[in-house]
Amino acid sequence: MGSQSRSSEALQEAVQKMKAGEFGEIYHARALCFKARNTIGKTPVEPVPPGVDYDMWTGPAPLRPFTKNRFHYNWHWFWDTGNGDLGNQGIHEVDIAYWGSGWKHPTKVTAAGGKYMFDDDQETPNTILASLEFVVDGKPKLMTFDTRHWYNNHEGGIGGERAGNTIGNIFYGSKGYLVIDGYNKYYSFMDRDGKPGPTKNTRDSHFENFIAAVRSRKREDLTAEIEQGAWSCVLMHLANVSYRVGRTLHWDEKTWTVKGDAEANKLLTRPYRAPYIVPAKV
Template identity: 35%
Template sequence: MNNRRDFLKSSAIIGAGALFPLEMLASIKSKVSPNDKIGVGVIGCKGMGWSDLTALLKVPEVTCVAICDIDEDILNQRKADLDKLNIKPKLYGDYRKLLADKDVDVVVVGTPDHWHCLQMIDACAAGKDVYCEKPISNSIYEAQLMNKAVQRYDRVVQVGQWQRSQQHFRDAIAFVHSGKLGKVSSTKAWMYRGGTTPLTVVPNSPVPAGVNYDMWLGPSQKRAFNKNRFHYEFRWFWDYAGGLMTDWGVHLIDMVLMGMKAGTPKSVMATGGKYVFPDDARETPDIQTALYDFGDFQMSWEHNMATGVGLYGMQHGIAFIGENGTLLLNRQGWEVKGEKDKMESIAWAKSVDRGLDLHAVNFIDVVKSRKKEDLHCPIDAGAKVAITSHFGNIALRAGEKIYWDEAKNKFNVDKATKLVKPIYQNGWKLPVV
């Protein structure tokens, strides 16, 4: 029982938003029975994979037993970081060997988007529970496969859309659901990424020492190594990701879908391109607007990499525009601007907690309870918003207004339908579920 009290105590600290070093939990972790420990393996441990692991390690039962990366420098750096916490994981360069490790109970998938589908499904098939980074896929078809796989293998899968665990987001969405805004016919989501600089074009170069570049490419198109496509910058290239639309869009559009209890959009049209940095190395648009018709309301998505002054003076955010007032929401808080003579405005309510830490606690709680209905971001929610975001990118790339035929799993435009299902290369095959 002491372990449970200590767990609740640490959860309360996280919920209060306290910043504290992982070392503070060492004494609590030492009291956890070996039978109660949950072994985590991380695939892709440079960026969000590492952030996810550090959040999970704040839960007393969790220990890191394995890490995997295709870059030996990153692997050795994380080994050194974990040594400071007296954690000594096994090191892997091939994720399949990590999945075969019987000490691994839970897998964190923190790789680039084009790897998520294979690695999540393989992890589920290996009997592991999974914390998968967002967006869950780099295509519509992969998201659908992943959704099916979780059901088939009956695993606990949390998608890393951690805003769902922050209390102020939950409060704001509950307010939308209350009906006090009146009929909401228009919604907006946006990200204005001020401070972005051009990604200077550079020539291809030899693969850095210690990097398994073939494994990094995986099922994507075979290309010579170019540092602009590697590590963080992968998100600006269609082979591996979907630009700001899927990087930030899945977080923000997710709130619209939650608030409106939305299904699949009926049609989407989009415009945009490389207007800010027309000659830099990125492929994905630096300015983009997409308009979604859900039948009973519309949603617009905007992103702009030139300025940080976005809609309503907010760099990023979500707006629910109702007949009685407009609710504005972002990672810092939420407010309501009432329509004159219809409702009182509600002052800004500031965020006071740490969403990623709370998301990790929620995940581990469900890993233990097996009550998948308690997950804050289950696979179907991750799939829905990933697919919705892909719709916006596909409309832009097709250059036409697109209509989705759910029964046939295709668009009305051939150019758009060709982007639904990826072509896996280099000997890798799309999973069969």
């Protein structure tokens, strides 16, 4: 789970300002992942490389014949082992959207997209747009995840220094909007005329935070507590499930299930291949 941005001093400040109401009511949180990813092509079945325990590497997933595309890095693009770019790079931005907004339980999730341009081994979509609807204190809120491949424009100034790489977030409020560019920088624009607002660019201290929490043994010292990461992953998985079944999901926050949709609920977990079985209760 890509939650190291929670240790960024700049992003911590950005979230604090949103929660303090400096941008008014936040009503739309966007997560952007645009990367100029090329085709992975097609690779043949071949012997497992010497020194690789392919059974252990595969773990609970089905043991498929070995191909280079199913191995290092490109495993992201197969449903057996990965979640596409939404669960690869995108989870970093999904987590920031969840953290920054403070919204926890979506009521509806809809996703559409596909694998465009390329005829290759990839199973997951290279382009996907997900919409998650929330109700917070009786008010509707919207969170969107936008993942694209190949050639793309930058949005909100995000990625202007990184050709072909737009990763970040935009939060829209009633008094202005805030842009997070990458992992350690934010800037903002206020009022209807878009005058420049607060900005900051700094490093993160994720490793330092982890070591400090190990030493203190205090859960509250963690900037990226594990339950928060689990919720961010829930949002990402629901978006992928909506894409795979091709319809809107209605989420039940109390039972952690999709209402009235057996096919979608089946995709919330997986059959585990022995002996790599996760017990129902840990």
